Amino acid sequence: MLRFEDVVLQQGDFTLRADWPVASGAKLAVIGPSGSGKSTLLLAVAGFLPPMQGRILWQGQDLAVLPPGARPVTMLFQDQNLFPHLTVAQNIGLGLSPRLRLTTQDHDSIARALDRVGLPEMAQRRPGALSGGQMARVALARALLRARPILLLDEPFSALGPALKDEMLDLVTGVAQDTGALVMMVSHDPGDAQRFADQTVLVADGIACTPTPTSDLFANPPPALRTYLGS
């Protein structure tokens, strides 16, 4: 279980509060207006923004003692953070060994991860020779290989067209099922939340609200969500 316990996060003048638990393995969408604090919430879980107050607990352990690299977390950003000078296989291998000391077994795992995301032939290419959708798949393969129990996605597919984005969301769903990871995905598209997430966190007015079943939230939107949706 991931628990925000009376958490207060601050960036400059901006303050965000969160106080709720979410079960391991849940698929959460994080939605809300621009500047409402969605990325702030993810950065805190990843360890790049220590809470001003309260604790973030994973399986009962306060994450504050762990630096970002030691947290049970993989984070994917929109730019996919692929290194242009490394091959696809090496970029994925970074998920296993930051110094790229890869064993035969590691290379087998990389090949399996590439298969899983539908890119079996691309191991020796460099990111510059891939389409946007293929880059997104490589980044996902790296996350798959790290197999950390929390996967944070900060609008990772927003640059992709609608069909490709849906394909990637389905792939993330599959990956999350394979690894049993808790997924928190920031998105500006309510359709993403409805397609992907069993629960949704609305971030608005300085509060990351308690996760609500996605279908209930959209069937009966609270005022802040209605304003955001423009309905």
Ligand SMILES: Nc1ncnc2c1ncn2[C@@H]1O[C@H](COP(=O)(O)OP(=O)(O)OP(=O)(O)O)[C@@H](O)[C@H]1O
């Ligand atoms: N380094 C910083 N210093 C000061 N204020 C910051 C900093 N980073 C973010 N903020 C402020 O914190 C607030 C929340 O930002 P955040 O990026 O979390 O919002 P968001 O909901 O992810 O927005 P968007 O949907 O536009 O990406 C914003 O008002 C932003 O201006």
